[in-house]
Amino acid sequence: MVRVGEMRERVTILTLTEKADRSGWEWTPTKTTWAKSEKTGRLSLFSTVGAGQEGYTFTLRRHPLTPAQALRWRGRFAFVTDLSYPDRGHIEVGCAMIEPMVCTVTRTDIKKNELNRPTLTEAVKLSFPACIVEKYAGFTAGDIHDTTTQTLVAVCPKAVKLAPGEIVAVGGILDDDGEPCRYRVQVPHELSEWKNEYELTREADA
Incomplete structure (x- = not known):
């Protein structure tokens, strides 16, 4: 069970959007919320053929998040690798810390x-x-x-x-x-x- 006081970090949820002039795509901030951050202590193998990156887990209040989105935490980009649901009110987001x-x-x-x-x-x-x-x-x-x-x-x-x-x-x-x-x-x-x-x-x- 995650206590409310443990979620002291601000994270921003990013969604990929197509540019207005149709010249490509970019990550766009869509919502900022509170989260608990934990370093996993192991590499996140977010690529099937590439090298792993530093892994983190973020716990947020339950939100309709998908692996097609990403997070921004303390100015760092967090590539979403997996989602899990420890209880009815929260979501755990596994991430690889790598700047696109x-x-x-x-x-x-x-x-x-x-x-x-x-x-x-x-x-x-x-x-x-x-x-x-x-x-x-x-x-x-x-x-x-x-x-x-x-x-x-x-x-x-x-x-x-x-x-x-x-x-x-x-x-x-x-x-x-x-x-x-x-x-x-x-x-x-x-x-x-x-x-x-x-x-x-x-x-x-x-």
């Missing part, structure tokens, strides 16, 4: 005329939040020079769908010119009801 990065993907939008013939091609840039974790780093020795292949995993909200071969710019990782690093989508993992995961790769000189 703003990513962008550019797609070709082909316009058609009244005869259904393509008349115009436009580049459409979409932005979305993704939690980026490492999978592994490989090393390949070549005849002329050596390259490293970095593989990351982008854990995205379910609304975000990427196709193999698409190029994703990861805003929180910069190259030598100060520009977001560009990764190619390799392997999708889309079986989860609440999230999509994508393996991204980038090669660079060692």
